[in-house]
Structures are given as structure tokens and as C-alpha cells.
Amino acid sequence: MSSWTSGYVSEVAYTAGFYRELTPAMLELAALGKSTLTTQATQPLAVCELGCGRGVSTNVLAAANPHSQFYATDFNPAHIVEARALANAAGSKNVHFFDSSFAEFLDEPSLPQFDIISLHGILSWISEENRRTIVAFIAKHLKTGGLAYVSYNSLPGWASAAPLRRLMMEFGSLHAEGAFTKLGKSLDMLGKLKEANARYFQASPGVAERLEKFKTQNKNYLIHEFMNEDWHPFYHKDVAREFSEAKLNFLCSAHLLDHVDALNMTEAQRNFLNEIEDAGLRETTRDYIVNQQFRRDIFIKGGVPLGLFTARERWQETRFALSINRADAPTKVTGGLGEAAMQTEVYGPFLDALASGPKTLKTMQAIPAIAELGWARSIQALLVLVGSGHVQPCLDDKNDGKRRESTRRFNRAVMENARHSTDIQALASPITGGGIGVDRFEQLFLLARLNKHADAPAFVWQILSTLGQRLLRDGVPIETPEQNLEELRTRHATFLEKRLPVFEQLGLT
Template structure:
């Protein structure tokens, strides 16, 4: 008898993650940067396949209340959790279904503008991948967009034996799945510290193993313990999606759009000689040893004229999602550490700190007039790609979005009294999520309730026998914990709160 799980991990639940690339405003900006027409910014239809706990679907539904959202997962525990939170927020524009991919093909859905799946495609069998493609063929609109992320070659080639060893050790061990995850990691760690030929020949595998030791065990169970685990080449994915009339459009990662950040100088002439768009993606993956792709495919691409693209870009608004003082002015790219040019990024960040601003308005800003529109756009793509800024939604319907996200955020804050599962609040300005950890959520909830916030947070944490950690060490006394909470309250009020207000996460 075939299990209903079809080899997929169901013994434990997946994490309550939020993935910003699934937010429609982010997808629209990526398409616009690629010069492609995009679905409308409101009144669209959006579906997620393999939605897990449904947190991303609930958040984007709250932040885009005039659009319709659909999400499915075959794990009943996941759907029960998603529906419970949906009920708490009183969201009437999202529908959760407990269906396999094969069953969801027959779902009664409107034609879809977006179909999204994060990570799922490389974790499932070829039969289920075929069901997904058939779902896309039947339900995606002409000019509809698919967001699909997946483990890929060649970056996983050296690490695949590590995944297989962890999987096999987990299968051979007994007991609950989380215990088996720990047992497998402990065994493989000891093996890596021995005179092992595989780890000597593959230093990347040892680095990955060290990273795994620090990661959420629920995530690792789903990433490493599925029976079907298949990294794919981008050309394979494109071939599999072709029966749904889909063609590769762009990367959802804005940093991928900038060749100077990804292609070594010595290879740029050779890379430029590759004219086929899909082959360019494949060659690019080899140049940077890509391990994970975030792709956009489109069903019937409509390319914008240069003038139309320019006008839409000039109208696009942006806002910082990180406090300006905390932007490090450097980030890691496939070519190594990249330092931002202060003469470009400092006035740009200062301008965005003042208020949400369109690209057209930025071209007229006194500190930015010397920059070409193309250079300014590239700088904005870097800020968005690094998650220091985000594209904004139009002001129309902002009041309705604010009402919906206020309910969502209050539900998240209330939940912080019981767990640290939900780490994001919703912004009506960007139609997406803003990270805020549990401690800050508890302090913010105390402020909203007009209580002494640090004492309020400590009352909840101490009742659950939890303490704070400072400099890697747990704080032992109530006085130490209260002192640290008061410090965190000061930082929240002086630094995070102004940013949350600009993003309209809080009033």
C-alpha cells in the first residue's frame, strides 16, 4: 500500500517561514526590471502549492486584501494551523485546501495570475512534478507568472553525497524523526573529523555540515530526509515546465540581474557570447556554482517597449526596510564581498530615509541628480536584493490594506506570548513581511497595551522558564534579564519603531 505522504516528511511539521519573493509586489518589480509586462497590482489571483503552515499565504493575503489567494498542502496539520490563524485574523480572501498536487488539479479555481512554490519542486517525485505542471497548464492565465525555487546543479554536485549520508543514517536510526536528525548529524560530524577521503576531497561539504549544525531541525528534516530529493539543472526545469507553455522570464533575486556582481571579469566576454537566454542561465550557474535558484517563468511573455518600461520604472516607489544606520554598506556576492560606493548609496539611502519615494522623484533629488537613471535603478535593485529596501504598492486602497494588516499584526503579537514561531509582521505599504523576533514582539505588545513593556515581556518569559541570552551566555537572575529587556526596549523605541511606522506596520 502506498503511503499518502509519497515519501515526503510528515512526522513533524514544517517551519512557519515567510518568503518575501512570493510577495506579488516583489515579483512585479523583478518582472519590470526584466522589461516584461506583469499582472495587475491589485485584483489579481495568486496560488501557492505546498504552502506548509500557510504563514506566507496568510501574510500576503492580509497585505493585499483586494486580491484573492489560494493555497494547498497535503499535510492536514499544516492546513489546520493555516485555517486557525486565518480565522483569528478574519481573512476572507484566502482559501486553504488539504490536497495533494494531483487532487488540486481538479480544484474549482479562477484563472490564476500567479502560481508560487518555494523549494518544493526539488523535494518531490517526478510524478508529483508532472502533476504540478498539469496544474499550471490548466489554471494559469495567459501572461500568468510562476515563481519556482529549487535546489540546483552544479552547486549541489559536491554536497549530494553528504545529503545522502545524512538521509541514510537517519533511516538506519530508530526513534522519533527529530532524534534521528540529531543522531545522523552527530555521526556525520564525527566522520568529517576523521581521516575521511570524501571530506578531504570536498571541503565545501565540511563547510555545509558546520552550517547544518546551527539550523532549525524541523527545516533539516524536510530538506534532508525526504525519499525524493533531486537537485535540477535550470534547463531541466524549463523542459519540464514547457508543456504548460511556460518560458523562463527572470530571477526573483534582484541581485541576479546584475552581471557585474556575479560574472568574473575574466569570463564576461565568453558569457556575453552566449545568446540563448536559457543557456545563459545554465552557464551563469556554472560560473557561480549555483546551489539554489529562484526563477520566474511566464506563460506568454509580453515585452514592454523601452519607453513604457521607463515610465513604469519612474512611477515605482521604494522604501527602506532596514534602519539606515544599520545598513552595512557591504554584502556578499558570488564574487566575494562587495562594498557599496558611498557617493551613490549614501545620498540614496538618506533620501529613502525621509519618506517612501518613487524612482522618478529620486532622479530629481539634490544629492542624486548626477546619477543616470540606469545607475540609480541598479543601486535600488541592490538595496532590494540585499533586503534593505522594498518596492511599494500604489496608494490606492492603502486604507483597506492598513485595516487588514493591523488585524494580522495584532494576531502575531498575541501569539508571541506563547511561542517564537511567527517572526514577521505585515506591511500594507509594501504588501509583504517585515521581520521582528519574539522578544521585540513581546515588548511591542506591552507598549501597545500601555504597560511597562520590559516587565510585561519578562513576566511572560519567566513564567515559561525562559531567559535571555547575552554574548552567548544565558542571563541567570531576574534583574539581569529585566536590564537586558529594558535595553532592548530602548533600541526598539529609538530605532526599530520609527522604521515600523514608516512601513505602516504600526500606527
């Protein structure tokens, strides 16, 4: 093991995902949901991501928020080479990448004081020493009133599956081959253990299903999730205790559906929880009620409550945008209690209003069907719609034009990358200040449109055929060029009808 890796997998690149919870406007909305004062996302911010991986989230956010400065570090130099290459291709001048360890980054002289410090998928996969360094970094570099976003594997949700991960590591350690071979042999041994009717699988509901799911999941993700030397699920109260050393208090979950208790707990469970006076214990007990496996915590350094009228004004000033086709909007939402129906009379008016373009809550309140809902039901409806990903909070419309300049450059760089790669599946929105999920074929259709190709499906097929690639239908490769082109024409028609109008409203075109 190379000493600089500290037991973390470095030979395999991490996935190139965009993590929506890191978006400044999303974090601001979560804090607003708790009526807490924070710096608004439309203001110039200094934002830091610790353990940025391949830098996709930071690059997206830098492009969508050119008025702010973004700093990020990842100890893996290959990740940082890739992150810088994307930033350079996009011409982003407000993003700064480092290949420093957390200890080195702690004393980096060029760093400002930050409004937001984020670490997604880091805490559970590093050593206690590195956790202490992160707390010291936040204590030193986070502004008073600033937010820290921390996600991690949590207990008790991981309790039954933790032994599965331990055996994966042990079986993998028997082999000197690369990470992919270790993973394959570990999964093979676990499969044999299950077939031998090990009582662990019988006594731990859901573990067998999890093992079966591994077969279809991204191998890079599985290696980074399960094959590192350090792997620690935490109780919330223990994490809160550690971060209190940096003068942080737990504010709320970044997952907005967690804010809606009716989706996650019965009335009896809510009443029981309200009997617990200690905030940390109450939040930890809640994890037992919902069997939480992964937490997305927001901490604040010196939280100050917003006054009632100020909080209401900020809600009314907040702009929202629809990020799905209105006709395809789901009628159910999934919380801790399972699926719940989304009442047409509550959610329909918001979806209808946003179908014609982004709007502030104040504008939507002028619609009689929304006005009749009242304040509390309107706020809960928006929390559910944003939490489920159907709606996005937006920056104000004052600087949409300036943001379009930087997102246009960035999105072209990503779309050009889609000629040969499926890795990056998000584009930057100047409207939301965040990323929007856009798959490879949609990116190539947009690229054809940008380059004024008259026949977008033919343009995409030329790219695929040059690379020797074919499309899949129901998991089976499509054989002939004619059939591939026909499939692309079908997908393009759907794109024009359902996706392009949404992308236009979000400023992606």
C-alpha cells in the first residue's frame, strides 16, 4: 500500500457524479426551511469541497455560479488532472483545484474564509486522524454563519450489512491482483457463502437483496464504497459531537423530504420523538424509526433564527423551476413510510404554474388555487416537490444573462466530451445555479442543435458508429446501422417533445 493513499483506493477513478445537495441554492433553501439566517446564494460566495473526486460537482457549480469562487481538493492527482482539464475546457476562472491531503490543505496559504464547506461521501471512508483534520479545517476556514455539508453512512441502517462489507475486504485481501479482480473474487465468495445457506443471510433481512444488487452496480462505485481500508458508519450524535469541536451545530438534513415528517413517520412515532428533549438524541432516535442508512447533514457555525416576516419574504422572493416534463410528473412520492400519493389539488397548481417557466413563490401565490392552500401547505408542497427532484430552487433572474455565458462554455465542453464518454451526465443551469441530469444521447442531441446539424440522429449515429458502438434496446445490442438510426430517431422525437422544452426553460440550450 502506498503511504500517501492512507489505505484509500487510488488505482481506480471514482464515479463522475454531480451531487445536487452541494448546490448553494439548495443549501440555502434547506436553511430557509428551518427559518435560519444564511448568506444568500445570489451573493458572492467562497465555497470549498473536501474530497472532490473527479471534480464534476465543483466544476458544474463554478460554471453555474460565476459570481462565486470555488476551491476543491482531492488527494488523488489523477482526479485533479481531470478536474482541471474540464475547468480549462470550459474557460472557468473561478475554480481552483488542489491535489493536497486534508492535512496539507489545512495550511494552504491561498485559501479564503469560506461560506460553505462540503464533503460528500468522505467521512465514512477515512481514518479518525483525517476526521480530526477535517474538523480542524472547518474550525479554521469556515466563516461565522457559514454552512458545512457532511454526508456519511449511518447507523442503525448499516448495522445488518456491515458484516458483509467486512468479508468483502477480507476476501479481497487474499489476492494481490488489481482492485477489479479483488472485487470480483470477493463477490464470488460471498455468493458461494449465500448458496451454502449461511444463517447470516437468513437473520439479516435485505442483505441477500443487497448482494444481488451488487451485480448491476457500477464497479468503480463498489470498489470505493466497500474496498477501502477505512469504512465507518456513524450514529448522528457522534458525528455532531465531533463537529461541535469546530463550533458547529446541527441545522437540518439537506434531503428536503426529511423535513416532511408525515412522509417518514406515523403520528405515534412523531409523538414519541417529540418527548425527547436532547436534540442530538432526538435526531439519532429518528434514525432508528426510519432505519437511516445514509445521512446528508447540514451544520452551521452560529445559526441565527430569521424573523417570521423576513423568513416569509425570503420564501416569496425565491424563484422555482420545473426540471421534468409536466405531463410526466409522478403522482406519488417515496418517504420513510413508503409511497404516498401526491394530492392533485395541492401539487397540481404548482406544477401547472411552473410548466410555463420559472416563477417566484410570490408570483405563484397570485394564482387562486395556490392562494387557497394557505402558507403552511404551500411551503410543504414546495419542500416535497424540490425534495423529490421535480422542482429546483433558482437564483434570481437579475443575472441570468451573465450566468448563461459561463454555463454555455461549460456545457459545450461536457457535450463535446459526450462524443466519446458517458461519464458526465449533468449540465450546468444558469437559472438554478446547479446541475441538471442530462444523459449522453441528450447531450449529443443538444450538441447537434448547437452546431446546427439538420439531422441530429444521423449526427449521433456517425459518432457511435465511428467508435464501433451500438445502442441497446431492452438490454440487447441493436444489430444493423438502419435499426440503430431508427432507434435514434425515436429517441430524438421523445427528446424534442419532452426534454428540450424543459432544457430551454432551464437555460441549457
